[in-house]
Amino acid sequence: MKPLMLSRLEKFSKRLKELDFLLTQEEIHNNIKDYCKKAREHALLYPIVELYNNYKKINEDIITAKEMLNDLEMKNFALDELNLAKKRIFDIELELKKLILPKDKNDKRNIFIEIRAGTGGDESALFVNDLLKMYTRFSERNYWKFEIISRSLSEIGGYKEVIIRIIGLNVYSKLKFESGVHRVQRVPKTETQGRVHTSACTVAVIPESDEIEDINIDPSDLRIDTYRASGAGGQHINKTDSAVRITHIPTGIVVQCQNDRSQHKNKAFALKILSARIKDSKLREQQSNTAEIRRLLIGSGDRSERIRTYNFPQGRMTDHRINLTLYKLDYIMDGDLEEIINALLIEHQSNLIENLFSK
Numbered sequence: 615m616k617p618l619m620l621s622r623l624e625k626f627s628k629r630l631k632e633l634d635f636l637l638t639q640e641e642i643h644n645n646i647k648d649y650c651k652k653a654r655e656h657a658l659l660y661p662i663v664e665l666y667n668n669y670k671k672i673n674e675d676i677i678t679a680k681e682m683l684n685d686l687e688m689k690n691f692a693l694d695e696l697n698l699a700k701k702r703i704f705d706i707e708l709e710l711k712k713l714i715l716p717k718d719k720n721d722k723r724n725i726f727i728e729i730r731a732g733t734g735g736d737e738s739a740l741f742v743n744d745l746l747k748m749y750t751r752f753s754e755r756n757y758w759k760f761e762i763i764s765r766s767l768s769e770i771g772g773y774k775e776v777i778i779r780i781i782g783l784n785v786y787s788k789l790k791f792e793s794g795v796h797r798v799q800r801v802p803k804t805e806t807q808g809r810v811h812t813s814a815c816t817v818a819v820i821p822e823s824d825e826i827e828d829i830n831i832d833p834s835d836l837r838i839d840t841y842r843a844s845g846a847g848g849q850h851i852n853k854t855d856s857a858v859r860i861t862h863i864p865t866g867i868v869v870q871c872q873n874d875r876s877q878h879k880n881k882a883f884a885l886k887i888l889s890a891r892i893k894d895s896k897l898r899e900q901q902s903n904t905a906e907i908r909r910l911l912i913g914s915g916d917r918s919e920r921i922r923t924y925n926f927p928q929g930r931m932t933d934h935r936i937n938l939t940l941y942k943l944d945y946i947m948d949g950d951l952e953e954i955i956n957a958l959l960i961e962h963q964s965n966l967i968e969n970l971f972s973k
Contacts, residue, residue: 615669615707622714623666630659662713669706675699711967720821721787726763726890727819730775732795734813737802739768741924742815744947745796746776749789751949758782763883764871777887779822786821791935791958793819794921801927810927814920823889831889837861840877860884867891936961 633656636642642649676699682692729745731738753760759781766774780789797814805811839859857872858880869891871884923932924943931946931954932939938957940946946954 619711619714623662623710626659626714627663627666630656630663633659662710665706665710665713669703669710672699672703672706676703712963715963715966718787718790720790722784723786723821724779724781725786725789725819725821726777726779726887727789727792727817728775728777729773730816731768731773732814732816734798734811736768736770736772737798737800737811738813738815739770739772739774740802741772741796741798741813742768742774742776743772744798745815745817746773746778748947748949748951749778749780749792752789752951753780753782753949755949756782756788758785761873763873763887764869779883786819788955789819790821791955791962792817797920797923799923799925799927818894820890820894822886823893831862831885831892835863837863838881856880858884860888862888862892865892865895867895933958 633652636652637649637656642652676696679692679696679699682688683696685692727749729742729749731742734741750760761779761781763777763779765776768774795814795816797812799810799812801808802811837860839861841857841859856875856877857870858877859868859870860881861868867888869884869887871880871887873883874880921933921935923934924947925932926943928941929943930939930941931943933954936957938954940953942950
């Protein structure tokens with residue numbers, strides 16, 4: 615194990631002993647906030663230190679087994695024990711690395727997914743609809759709830775853009791690597807000569823903010839317009855100015871919402887989206903200092919960067935960040951994303967481990 619990692623584990627072990635002592639003191643129970651904070655820290659450190667203690671115990675077993683190699687009668691037994699211990703030590707070290715990786719505080723948050731048509735005209739708008747179905751079906755597989763917040767229909771079907779909100783357990787942790795340009799290669803329905811066309815859509819996955827106040831939006835920086843909603847919704851939705859458009863003047867960010875008959879609810883949703891977008895923009899600025907750590911997964915962070923190709927004639931999907939190609943496109947478009955997401959997560963963890971413990 616690398617010295618840097620050993621040093622961190624020793625600090626964790628020492629801190630756990632301090633917390634064991636502090637949590638037994640009578641005065642800490644008079645401060646519920648402080649008690650809860652230390653109890654959460656204890657719960658976080660305990661499994662790490664337990665695994666580290668196991669690691670040290672197995673290291674001692676390895677030393678003992680090596681000493682037994684000098685005994686001819688015990689040599690075969692010692693070799694078996696040594697091989698078993700080395701495998702266990704390797705597995706534990708890998709698990710320890712994962713446990714002490716920095717946690718993404720947004721992983722448990724709900725998300726907004728914004729899908730927009732790019733190059734390719736009508737075919738791109740149709741693919742926006744396909745991606746929308748892919749993500750909603752994946753949500754159903756995970757028992758997540760989802761709702762369309764805003765949409766702009768194209769002339770021949772599909773969407774120029776659509777924004778959905780997904781609510782559930784660890785949503786952002788699974789879908790945070792979907793941001794980027796998704797390219798599609800297929801024969802459009804309007805193509806009479808059977809030629810394959812290439813189109814693209816942009817996907818942005820943004821964690822939902824807890825409170826709008828988190829990013830300190832000044833009401834004077836907002837321009838709020840109302841207008842009549844379009845599309846499905848019955849007579850009432852088209853006769854009242856229920857749709858809301860909010861412009862954040864300092865950043866130029868514009869959001870709109872028309873999914874509800876209530877102007878008040880649409881405004882509340884629009885403010886949530888605005889809050890999430892501003893927070894996401896600030897997060898991306900901060901990530902510019904750690905671009906190398908996330909290079910394989912989000913590149914430079916620029917959403918114009920192509921991340922994935924869906925080739926319908928060949929029935930394949932290729933994720934260009936990790937050079938993963940799967941020949942089960944029908945299943946993927948039906949929401950079977952687990953294999954892709956797990957591969958991206960493993961690569962992400964490996965990259966973090968390499969950068970954190972390279973000394």
